[in-house]
Amino acid sequence: MKFLKLASLDQVYSEYFHRVKPIDETLEVPTLESLGFVCAEDVLASQNLPGFDKSLVDGYAVRSKDTIGASTNFPVMLRVAFEVKVGEEPKRAINENEAAWVATGAMLPEGANAVVMVEHTQRFDEYVEVMKPVAVGENVLRMDEDVRKNELVLAKGERIKPGHLQLLLQLGVERLKVFRRAKVGVISTGDEIVEPFVEKKSLVQVRDSNGYGLVAWLRSLHFEANRVGLCRDDEDELFRTLRSRFDEYDVLVVSGGSSIGARDFTEAAINRLGKPGVLFHGILIQPGKPTVLAIVNGKPVVGLPGNPVSFTISAKFVLIPILRKLENEKDFLFKPSGMVKLTRNVYSRQGREQFIRVKLLVRHGQVWAEPLESETAQVSNLVKAEGVIRVPPDVEGLYEGELAEFYPLWLGW
Ligand SMILES: Nc1nc2c(c(=O)[nH]1)N[C@H]1C(S)=C(S)[C@@H](COP(=O)(O)OP(=O)(O)OC[C@H]3O[C@@H](n4cnc5c(N)ncnc54)[C@H](O)[C@@H]3O)O[C@H]1N2
Numbered sequence: 001m002k003f004l005k006l007a008s009l010d011q012v013y014s015e016y017f018h019r020v021k022p023i024d025e026t027l028e029v030p031t032l033e034s035l036g037f038v039c040a041e042d043v044l045a046s047q048n049l050p051g052f053d054k055s056l057v058d059g060y061a062v063r064s065k066d067t068i069g070a071s072t073n074f075p076v077m078l079r080v081a082f083e084v085k086v087g088e089e090p091k092r093a094i095n096e097n098e099a100a101w102v103a104t105g106a107m108l109p110e111g112a113n114a115v116v117m118v119e120h121t122q123r124f125d126e127y128v129e130v131m132k133p134v135a136v137g138e139n140v141l142r143m144d145e146d147v148r149k150n151e152l153v154l155a156k157g158e159r160i161k162p163g164h165l166q167l168l169l170q171l172g173v174e175r176l177k178v179f180r181r182a183k184v185g186v187i188s189t190g191d192e193i194v195e196p197f198v199e200k201k202s203l204v205q206v207r208d209s210n211g212y213g214l215v216a217w218l219r220s221l222h223f224e225a226n227r228v229g230l231c232r233d234d235e236d237e238l239f240r241t242l243r244s245r246f247d248e249y250d251v252l253v254v255s256g257g258s259s260i261g262a263r264d265f266t267e268a269a270i271n272r273l274g275k276p277g278v279l280f281h282g283i284l285i286q287p288g289k290p291t292v293l294a295i296v297n298g299k300p301v302v303g304l305p306g307n308p309v310s311f312t313i314s315a316k317f318v319l320i321p322i323l324r325k326l327e328n329e330k331d332f333l334f335k336p337s338g339m340v341k342l343t344r345n346v347y348s349r350q351g352r353e354q355f356i357r358v359k360l361l362v363r364h365g366q367v368w369a370e371p372l373e374s375e376t377a378q379v380s381n382l383v384k385a386e387g388v389i390r391v392p393p394d395v396e397g398l399y400e401g402e403l404a405e406f407y408p409l410w411l412g413w
C-alpha cells in the first residue's frame with residue numbers, strides 16, 4: 001500500500017511557491033483596458049489632486065479669522081464679493097471681511113482658507129451673515145490632500161482594481177505597462193466523466209463540472225484559462241495529453257485521479273513529463289488533501305482532487321495563489337476578509353488545517369458564520385457556502401462564539 005507524503009500548507013507556500021517563477025513578459029495596454037492585469041511599473045502621480053483648494057460644500061469661502069466669535073445671536077457680516085462656479089477659476093482674491101459664494105467642488109479664491117456651509121448663514125443682498133465660526137481648512141480639500149505629486153499611486157506587482165482605474169483616469173494616465181496574463185489549461189480525468197450536455201448512458205456517469213467550472217471561475221478573475229478536454233483513467237492517455245499541450249500553457253491543471261487508488265494516475269503521468277516532476281503529493285488540509293504539485297521544465301503542473309468541494313478549496317488556496325505569483329502579484333497569498341463568530345462548535349481533525357464551508361448571518365450587528373455540514377463530494381455545497389473559515393492545524397476545534405478567519409470563496413482580487 002502506498003501512502004501520500006503530506007506537507008503542511010505553510011510548507012507548500014514556502015517550499016513549492018519558492019520554485020514558482022513569475023512570468024517575465026510585459027506588454028503595454030491602454031489604461032481603460034488594464035483592469036485585472038498586474039502592473040509592471042511603479043506609477044507616480046504626475047500632479048497634485050485635486051490640484052486646487054476645493055470646496056466640499058455649498059456655502060461661502062471666507063478667511064477663517066473673519067468668522068471668529070460668530071454665533072446665531074451675534075453673526076458676523078461679510079460682503080459677498082463674487083461667485084465661483086464649479087469648473088471656473090475665481091475672478092480675484094477675497095479681501096478682509098469679504099466672502100465669495102462657492103458651490104461644492106468649486107475652487108477657493110486666493111485669500112480664503114475655509115468655507116461656511118450655507119445652512120449657517122443668512123443672505124441679505126450683497127451681504128451675508130455668518131452664524132458659526134469656521135477653522136482654517138474647514139470644508140476644504142487642500143490642493144494636494146488627495147494625491148501629492150510624485151506619490152506612488154500604483155506599485156509594480158499590484159493587481160489593477162476599479163479604484164486604481166478611477167485614480168489613474170483622474171491623473172490622465174493613458175497607457176500602462178503590465179505583466180502578461182498566465183495561461184492555464186485544464187484537463188478533466190475520470191472514466192465516469194462525460195461532457196455536460198450529452199445524454200448519460202448510465203447513472204454512474206458524472207458530468208464534468210470541475211473542468212468547465214474552474215475555467216469560468218478563473219476567467220472571471222482575469223486569468224487566461226481554457227479547458228483542454230477529457231481524459232480517461234489511463235496513464236498513457238493523460239501523459240500524451242499533458243505532453244501535447246505543455247508548450248501552450250504556463251500551468252496545466254489536472255482534475256481528479258490525484259488520490260492513491262488504483263485508477264489514480266496523475267502523479268505517474270506528470271512524472272513522465274520531465275524534471276523535477278512531482279514535489280508534493282498531499283497537503284495537510286481538509287478538504288483538498290490529495291493535491292499534487294509538480295514543476296516540469298520550470299512550469300507548475302497541478303493535480304486537484306476530483307471531489308467538487310475539495311477541488312474548489314484546493315483551487316482557491318493553492319492553484320489561484322500560484323497563478324497570482326506567476327503573474328507577478330506581490331501579495332499572492334489570500335488574506336482573510338475578516339473575523340467572524342461561529343454559531344456553533346466545530347471539531348477539527350488535528351494535524352490537518354480545516355477549511356469549513358460557512359454561510360454568513362448578521363445578528364445584533366455582528367457577522368456570524370454558520371458552518372455547513374456536508375461531505376466534500378456534495379456539489380450543492382458550493383452554492384450554499386459563501387466562504388470558508390480556516391481552523392489552524394494544531395487546534396481540536398473552535399467553540400461557539402469564537403472568532404475565526406473568514407475567506408470569501410469566489411473572490412480572487
Ligand atoms: N483510501 C483513500 N481514499 C481516498 C483518500 C485517501 O487518502 N485514502 N482521499 C480521499 C480524498 S480526501 C479525496 S478529496 C478523494 C480525491 O480523489 P481523486 O482526486 O482521486 O478524485 P477521483 O477519484 O477522480 O474523483 C473523486 C470524485 O469526484 C468526482 N469527479 C471527478 N472529476 C470530476 C469532474 N471533472 N467533475 C465533477 N465531478 C468529478 C468523481 O466522479 C468522484 O466521485 O479521494 C478520497 N479517497
Ligand code: MOO
Pocket residue numbers: 285286287288289290305307310311376
Ligand atoms: O481532503 Mo478530501 O479533499 O477530504 O475531500
